[in-house]
Amino acid sequence: MALRVAVTGPTGEIGISTIEALEAHPEVTQIVGMARRPFDPAERGWKKTVYRQGDVLDRDAVDALVADADVVVHLAFVIMGTREESAKVNLAGTRNVFEATVAGGPRRLVYTSSVAAYGYHTDNPVPITEDVPTRGTPEHYYSEQKAACEEALAETTAGSSLEVYVLRPCIVAGPKAPALAEAMPWNHLPGAVRRLMQAVPVLKPPMPDPGTPVQLVHHDDVASAIALAVTTTTAPPGAYNIAGDGLLTFSDVGKALGARPIRVPHVAAVATSEVLARLPSVPSALEWLHAGRASTVMDTSKAKNQLGWQPQHTAAETLAALANTVG
Ligand SMILES: NC(=O)c1ccc[n+]([C@@H]2O[C@H](COP(=O)([O-])OP(=O)(O)OC[C@H]3O[C@@H](n4cnc5c(N)ncnc54)[C@H](OP(=O)(O)O)[C@@H]3O)[C@@H](O)[C@H]2O)c1
Numbered sequence: 001m002a003l004r005v006a007v008t009g010p011t012g013e014i015g016i017s018t019i020e021a022l023e024a025h026p027e028v029t030q031i032v033g034m035a036r037r038p039f040d041p042a043e044r045g046w047k048k049t050v051y052r053q054g055d056v057l058d059r060d061a062v063d064a065l066v067a068d069a070d071v072v073v074h075l076a077f078v079i080m081g082t083r084e085e086s087a088k089v090n091l092a093g094t095r096n097v098f099e100a101t102v103a104g105g106p107r108r109l110v111y112t113s114s115v116a117a118y119g120y121h122t123d124n125p126v127p128i129t130e131d132v133p134t135r136g137t138p139e140h141y142y143s144e145q146k147a148a149c150e151e152a153l154a155e156t157t158a159g160s161s162l163e164v165y166v167l168r169p170c171i172v173a174g175p176k177a178p179a180l181a182e183a184m185p186w187n188h189l190p191g192a193v194r195r196l197m198q199a200v201p202v203l204k205p206p207m208p209d210p211g212t213p214v215q216l217v218h219h220d221d222v223a224s225a226i227a228l229a230v231t232t233t234t235a236p237p238g239a240y241n242i243a244g245d246g247l248l249t250f251s252d253v254g255k256a257l258g259a260r261p262i263r264v265p266h267v268a269a270v271a272t273s274e275v276l277a278r279l280p281s282v283p284s285a286l287e288w289l290h291a292g293r294a295s296t297v298m299d300t301s302k303a304k305n306q307l308g309w310q311p312q313h314t315a316a317e318t319l320a321a322l323a324n325t326v327g
Helices: 013-023 059-066 083-103 141-157 191-199 219-231 250-256 266-278 284-292 301-307 315-326
Strands: 003-008 028-035 049-053 071-074 108-112 163-169 171-173 206-209 216-218 238-242 260-263
Touching: 003 013, 003 059, 003 219, 013 028, 013 049, 013 219, 028 059, 028 219, 049 059, 059 083, 071 083, 071 219, 083 108, 083 141, 083 284, 108 141, 108 219, 141 163, 141 284, 163 219, 171 219, 171 315, 206 250, 216 219, 216 315, 219 238, 219 301, 238 301, 250 260, 250 315, 266 284
Parallel strands: 003 028, 003 071, 028 049, 071 108, 108 163, 163 238, 171 216, 206 260
Antiparallel strands: none
């Protein structure tokens, strides 16, 4: 089988690894990537990939991107941004991609949703399986938008013959996905200050640990899941949870990334989240605090048993690889 694949967001943390996995796949013969920044695939030694600069908000550009593709992989998204700015790209841009794919010739769509689509609800089961509704958490823009995109996907593709694969990864990390480390404010301090903080433990910034477990997945393992979703002839369309094996704590993450973990009662995390939810206006960055409110540990057995996915890195190995890169 000779597959032509169109990818939105090939320059991002997941995008780079995804293109590498698709480049290495014998059945993928042609890849067209589109994002806004200038980018040269040849600099990475990619042979099958052509890149065009474009915005998913531009429907003509999206139509042209998907026109000759057998499979569309939609990765373009704004993760860290304001509620208002991210909504434009994430809702209108994503809808453009879904509608263009249904209207055009591709037979398959692979969309990376997120664990955040489930929302941080105390009545979510532990672990979460794919049949749990993606309710989102309205107070957290990213979670709300991920849930809205899944709803838009179901609505846009209803009645069409498109094969739709939805991957729901947990937090992605690793040497080529440093966003988790970059989200820690102290990692933006000058090197000398950071070294001093690391040398004197009391100077390390505190990191609250409300006891909520954390899953991590390596960028190459997400890429291999996407490549499987693009090429599988046996796994049924549908949703697949994606997370590395093993659970971490906020303390593990804090320690690895240079903080001084402080155990706080879980009720404190819930109370903080509830207070934030009641405030009339909250900076978008603070909305991420809602993520500590409830367990969102996912069951990944469907991806392993049906998609044939086998992560090569545990959550702990992924964290160590990230810490080595930023350390
Ligand atoms: N990273 C994680 O921890 C994680 C976890 C679960 C799910 N996901 C999901 O996986 C997907 C990819 O995430 P990522 O980590 O690779 O994100 P990322 O590193 O922030 O990359 C985002 C990509 O989207 C492109 N993009 C953004 N706005 C665009 C626009 N208007 N038009 C065209 N391209 C645009 C960016 O390139 P330009 O800026 O050059 O346009 C970039 O290539 C997203 O849907 C994300 O929600 C990520």
